[in-house]
Amino acid sequence: MRVQEILESFSKFPVASFEKIAPGSSLILSPHPDDESLGCAGFIATAIKQGCPPVVVIVSDGSASHPGSHLWPPERLASCRQEESRNAANALGLPSDHLFFSGLQDSAVPTAGVIFEQTVRHILELAAQYHCQNILVPWRHDPHCDHEAVWIMGQRIKALRPDLRILAYPVWGLTLPPEKEIEEQMPAGWRLNVEASLPKKRRAIEAHLSQRGLVVKDDPNGFVLPEHLLEKMLQPYEIFIAS
Numbered sequence: 001m002r003v004q005e006i007l008e009s010f011s012k013f014p015v016a017s018f019e020k021i022a023p024g025s026s027l028i029l030s031p032h033p034d035d036e037s038l039g040c041a042g043f044i045a046t047a048i049k050q051g052c053p054p055v056v057v058i059v060s061d062g063s064a065s066h067p068g069s070h071l072w073p074p075e076r077l078a079s080c081r082q083e084e085s086r087n088a089a090n091a092l093g094l095p096s097d098h099l100f101f102s103g104l105q106d107s108a109v110p111t112a113g114v115i116f117e118q119t120v121r122h123i124l125e126l127a128a129q130y131h132c133q134n135i136l137v138p139w140r141h142d143p144h145c146d147h148e149a150v151w152i153m154g155q156r157i158k159a160l161r162p163d164l165r166i167l168a169y170p171v172w173g174l175t176l177p178p179e180k181e182i183e184e185q186m187p188a189g190w191r192l193n194v195e196a197s198l199p200k201k202r203r204a205i206e207a208h209l210s211q212r213g214l215v216v217k218d219d220p221n222g223f224v225l226p227e228h229l230l231e232k233m234l235q236p237y238e239i240f241i242a243s
Contacts, residue, residue: 001186004178006141009187010170010239016190018046021240022167024133026054027126029153031138031146032106033062033081034208034225037088038233039169040136041201042194043240048093055130057100057123058085059153060146064106065211066222072215078103080210088207092200100126109149120156127164139170139241141182147172154243166243174232188242195236202234
């Protein structure tokens with residue numbers, strides 16, 4: 001199926017209430033420090049307003065965004081990006097005890113093996129501790145290996161705990177070339193109206209200073225969030241795909 005058909009189907013998802021999309025409490029898996037802000041900040045803000053703040057788990061350490069920097073080696077950059085996620089969470093009003101960092105290596109999040117299973121087990125422990133009924137993961141077609149790996153974690157969680165509701169949210173998948181063919185059935189899901197939360201979402205995204213080119217100055221080829229992605233992320237609706 002062509003990407004254009006998938007994206008058009010997303011735009012036609014029914015607008016549903018927060019309670020219908022994700023009843024109860026939720027746990028959000030973010031591949032990198034910033035995906036939670038890009039894909040789910042409106043959801044997070046809405047959940048907090050509803051009195052059920054979600055748990056957010058940042059899976060990778062985000063240390064690979066500026067590999068050419070000498071002033072910002074991986075350890076320093078990982079610490080910076082963790083602090084940025086804390087600031088973003090604070091902008092949304094997320095309690096500090098609802099934000100966790102798995103610390104897996106950026107661009108090397110495993111899809112199987114011991115570390116994969118340990119991470120899944122820790123996520124399930126957090127879901128039980130916070131009485132979560134929903135797990136949010138990236139869309140399987142987001143074009144980054146860590147996004148795919150975290151989606152696979154969601155599938156593993158679904159196999160171990162079929163009572164948990166798995167929802168997927170797109171980030172980079174929204175920027176795929178429209179003519180690209182992907183192996184995907186026609187998706188189903190919902191749109192959440194997050195228009196009232198857009199100012200908070202914008203502040204959360206802006207908190208990721210290193211990803212906006214405002215921190216690391218000695219890597220001209222380092223990552224910078226592109227404007228075309230930000231435009232797609234700062235829309236009145238967030239998309240949640242039934243998985």
